Amino acid sequence: MSTVLVTHVPARLARFVLRMFPLRTHAAYGLLWALALEASAVSLTGTAWRPTGATWVRVLSVVLALLFLRMLDEQKDLDHDRVHHPDRPLVTGAITAAELRGAMAALTALLTGLNAALSPAAVLLILSALGYALLLAALERLSATVRDRQLLNLAVTYPVQVLLGIYVYGTLAADGTVPADWRAGVLLTLCACVFLHFEFARKTAWEAPPGARLYSAGLGPRRSAAVTAALAAGAVCCQIALFLPDGPAGLLPCLTAALPAWGLRRFLRARRGGWPLPAATGFVAGTHLALIARASVLP
The missing domain is CATH 1.20.120.1780 (UbiA prenyltransferase)
Incomplete structure (x- = not known):
């Protein structure tokens, strides 16, 4: 890749995010989900919930993790999209797999740094979700059954979301805010x-x-x-x-x-x-x- 193309990567990634991870839907879902989960967990202890600095670390971590998953899905679905969705960014060349992988590596580093400010448990929990997603991508490449059977695919892929929920609740439990x-x-x-x-x-x-x-x-x-x-x-x-x-x-x-x-x-x-x-x-x-x-x- 030439220097000129490298300078264009941030803009290409921004266009990808705006199209494939619209803030009004995907990011809004991550925001509301993380806040609702934390708020409900705290309220069950008998205390009215108020957001803290740690709250916004959790929210940002969930949203960035969902963006990581969207980038991974774009690569997993490439063969299907070539046939049925030829206008997708990865198919058209608006973004490349190498650019997405680089962005995923940057997100992983950012998530690690953010959660290091919370606790070692927070780092372990968020990286567990990302790691599970990467293992699933490898499994789907190896198994057409897992890749193509909708209900089976849901059964093996949905636990990524469960792990993100465990991340939110687990970090609250780790700092003593809520009981496990x-x-x-x-x-x-x-x-x-x-x-x-x-x-x-x-x-x-x-x-x-x-x-x-x-x-x-x-x-x-x-x-x-x-x-x-x-x-x-x-x-x-x-x-x-x-x-x-x-x-x-x-x-x-x-x-x-x-x-x-x-x-x-x-x-x-x-x-x-x-x-x-x-x-x-x-x-x-x-x-x-x-x-x-x-x-x-x-x-």
Whole structure:
């Protein structure tokens, strides 16, 4: 690569990030997820939550880790994108695999430095998530079954998100802010149900266009819709288990379940198209915002 091209790399990476990791969606999700998880964990100790400097290290670490995963996915999906998404940056040459790998190395170094300011446990936990993602990329290259079977692929790739959730909760437990008890598992399950509701919603449709990787293609539209709705119900059940002792006011985040209920009804009645994504997006954003608000106000 020439010197001129090297000087262009930051701009090329910036364009990649703006297109493939839009701040209003991907970064906003990382922000809300990390804040909701920390805030809920702290509120369960009986203390109203307030963000600290460590909070913003966790938030930034989650967002940067999600960006790392997006860069990795772009490389993993290259062969598929050449056929079905020829306008993707890596396919068109708007970015190269070497540039993405360099950016991933820089992100790893930055995440290590950020979390060294928290604790050795924080460094270990964040690097564990990145390391698992890299192992999965190697596994997908070796196994067409893991790569091409949607449900199996989800089963082996989703634990990366679980590890990021463990990073947030684990760093809180490491500094003595929260206990490492049964509530940690329920809270992480709550976050998983919220995310997986959206994941299934965006890949549930009555029709399967060529090249589309839909869960409904394997499960069928109705069963995929049932799983989508069940995940939202699972999130509500987790909130009841965690927050019922606070009384009715503690369960206000459960009101966002009206959105998946409406989405399911509309999807089944339409018998065409996909799950209404505004309802799924609203459920994710609304639940996280409600959890943050609840933790900020209620002891």
